[in-house]
Amino acid sequence: MSGLVLKLGPRERVLINGAVIENGDKRSRLSIVTPNANVLRLRDAIHPDEARTPVRRLCYTAQLILTGDARPEEARAQLLPRIEELSHILVDPDSRRLLTQATDALLGDQFYQCLKALRALIPREDRLLAAGAK
Numbered sequence: 001m002s003g004l005v006l007k008l009g010p011r012e013r014v015l016i017n018g019a020v021i022e023n024g025d026k027r028s029r030l031s032i033v034t035p036n037a038n039v040l041r042l043r044d045a046i047h048p049d050e051a052r053t054p055v056r057r058l059c060y061t062a063q064l065i066l067t068g069d070a071r072p073e074e075a076r077a078q079l080l081p082r083i084e085e086l087s088h089i090l091v092d093p094d095s096r097r098l099l100t101q102a103t104d105a106l107l108g109d110q111f112y113q114c115l116k117a118l119r120a121l122i123p124r125e126d127r128l129l130a131a132g133a134k
Contacts, residue, residue: 003031003032003033004031004032004037004039004112005029005030005031005032006029006030006031006032006039006041007027007028007029008023008027008028008029008030009023009027010023010024010025010026010027011023011024011025012041012042012043013041013042013043014030014039014040014041014042015038015039015040015041015042015045015066015067016032016037016038016039017037017038017039017068018038018067018068020042036109038065038066038067038068038111038112039066039112040063040066040067040112040115044115044119045063046059046060046063048060053125053129054082054085054086054125055086055118055121055122055125056122056125057082058079058082058083058086058102058118059115059118059119059122061075061078061079061082062075062079062106062111062114062115062118063115065111066111066112066115072109072111076106076107079106079114080103080106083099083102083103083106086099086121087099090121090124090125092124094124095121095124098117098118098120098121099117099121101113101114101117102114102117102118105117
């Protein structure tokens, strides 16, 4: 994850390589220079009970890599076919771009970037599910 910059709000917590770090009282900025460091903003973490939709399940699986609870090669084997399935459903240009970013990041062992791209799909998924429920 060379070159990752995190902008943290007051008291915001982040998990870096298994260690929870809490920011102080002021906004700050951290530069993660160690390649392949596992980083997860705890505000972005998805609880297992919340992983009930296809995109949220993908996010949760990517998150498990960052928390050290899943081996990257096993999670990658689960994520890649599911991302491919989503690419047949989410066909708009923005969704396809995000799915491509997630795939590229996953193949490049950039798991935070993969999670970030997948999380950006959650609002689209929510809109589609809400529209389908009407």
